[in-house]
Amino acid sequence: MPDEELFDIEMRLLLHGVRQVYGYDFTDYSEASIKRRITQWLASSGYANLSHAQAVILRDQAAFESLLRGITVNVSDMFRDPAFFRAIREQVVPHLKTYPFVKIWHAGCASGEEAYSLAILLEEEGLKGHFRMYATDINNEVLQKAREGIYPLKEMQRYTKNYQSAGGRGSFSDYYSARYDHAIMMKSLREQIVFASHNLATDADFGEMHLILCRNVLIYFKPTLKERVLRLFDSCLLPGGFLCLGLKETLDGRRIAPDYGEVAQRMRIYRKSYGQE
Amino acid sequence: MARNRPERFRAVVAGVSTGGVEALKLVLGALSKDFPLPVMVVAHISQEADNGLALLLDDLCGIRVKEADELEEVAAGTVYLAPPNYHLQVERDATLSLSVDPPVRFARPSVDVLFESAADAFGPALIGVVMTGAGSDGSNGLKRIKEAGGVTVVQDPATAEAASMPKSAIETVSPDYIVQLSGIAPLLVRLAWL
Incomplete structure (x- = not known):
């Protein structure tokens, strides 16, 4: 199976796991956006893939919080528009x-x-x-x-x-x-x-x-x-x-x-x- | 007997930067309202030009041109332009979504962001087009389209007002078609009906 498809499967598994363990629900977020953010977070996290990351995230609050920061960070400007x-x-x-x-x-x-x-x-x-x-x-x-x-x-x-x-x-x-x-x-x-x-x-x-x-x-x-x-x-x-x-x-x-x-x-x-x- | 609906492809995505307005006039201007696919376009233009380009092109083109709205379901015979200062993405259910995430390779909207999400949404049923522009936006996205089995088209840099974007795409992807600007619309029409 191509890496891209595996990533999508892993991402869904991770988001469902996070919902059940921590109560944070990202399953109703736009997939295209959250995929970009998770991809970026993974690249900076040091994990080989999302399955590796998931094993840690579901057991370790600090690891979850790192992911949380990565996927919820928004940016803005003063007097934007x-x-x-x-x-x-x-x-x-x-x-x-x-x-x-x-x-x-x-x-x-x-x-x-x-x-x-x-x-x-x-x-x-x-x-x-x-x-x-x-x-x-x-x-x-x-x-x-x-x-x-x-x-x-x-x-x-x-x-x-x-x-x-x-x-x-x-x-x-x-x-x-x-x-x-x-x-x-x-x-x-x-x-x-x-x-x-x-x-x-x-x-x-x-x-x-x-x-x-x-x-x-x-x-x-x-x-x-x-x-x-x-x-x-x-x-x-x-x-x-x-x-x-x-x-x-x-x-x-x-x-x-x-x-x-x-x-x-x-x-x-x-x-x-x-x-x- | 003519078919009502194409089978091979479901959508076209295109990216332009420097020189893009003239290129879009020519390419989109040659498409009719019967064009059987939706077309999503990222053009790097100034942030203040709210909706202006969409209105201009809509007046000029047979095919309908509009600025993309969030949650919009893409329809055949329509061109959706990324709004200034927003990334445009395609979701898996073929609806459009927008984001204000930081610029990618200095660009928002980013051609890569559109192309990568569209490759996820349409897989092999996608045609990706990189046209005139400075920089390298679109190269990574076009690569993803190719990896997903889609067809890749790049404007011949010799016919581009700014050559670096199509050049970069050609070096990154070795595209299926390298065509001069005036050849892009006829190619899209031919591919669209496959």
Whole structure:
């Protein structure tokens, strides 16, 4: 049997084993993406093949965690898709301002770039002290990075450009301090964000939210898991609340779609209706 | 008697970089809406050109051209372009998926990512095409297509605006067909109906 086919068989066996032993369910993840990630992880792991890796992973928590970090690591940018953040600023913030206190869930926050971007935007719009953001991810290693809020200084030029195109009102450099080749986000931003571990595939919701941000996470899920996660979001989003997806993610054809209207054309910002009652 | 449906192949994948827009105009422009296979394309273009290339090509070509959406099931007579800044992949059930994983060989979308996933999805029933471009994206993917029993096509570097990508593919794979740009569409039409 060709190696490629063996790899696919081993991958399925491994994912089912991981589900049964550790409760992490990756069987509803897009296969093409997870295969690339597992291939990369295996190449750096030192195991000869996935069957060798599996024998260790199913018995040794630390080995499993190495795999987990490898297959759940997502990357992002500050103010990624500036037009999206501009739309948040212009079309969502005015509604948020009508509440005395705003609760936000940023699901799949990875290393925190978009969480800080949103915190900066809300602060500039006068919501400082009036919101709390719960930023969650399945990967504890990237969450720790997010908590620390330390990013490579060389990225700041690009982020500054994004910030400006996103309608930034100040100077981006006011939000971090440079130290050697790193930039540390301001403490006042970090204080408004609670970073926490959460697995969208298996964990429950976070209580009532005014805004849920989950961008470029659902594209990694098969339709069944996508539906589950959207129902989870729907169950904790208040009427009139906002759901923000990635630019290539839509609610079209999803079960919760009838209760949502798109607020900003092509920006994938949806608002939940107030219902009939 | 004419058959309604081809038997040998189920899909075409193609990759272009530098000079790609003109090449795509020529190749896709020569395909009609009756082309019996779906065509997935990765073109390295600037990140801001959201949906622009798909609209331009759709106006210009007989075959339908659109930017790929997640979960979309591929259909005959349609060209799916990778969205700027996303990898495009084919799943085993012949639906499309997107990813924002890091660039591969500096490219996102990456031709290799598309080709490798398509080789998994379609095995020997796949035609892979590498056209004009700088760099070596597509070489590894084309190799995987060949290993899976698919047919490999590379634009003759002498007719390419940028020669390194097709050259690299030829060195990596020794492809089944090396054809000049104007010969690619007629070859695809001939193969598609086998």
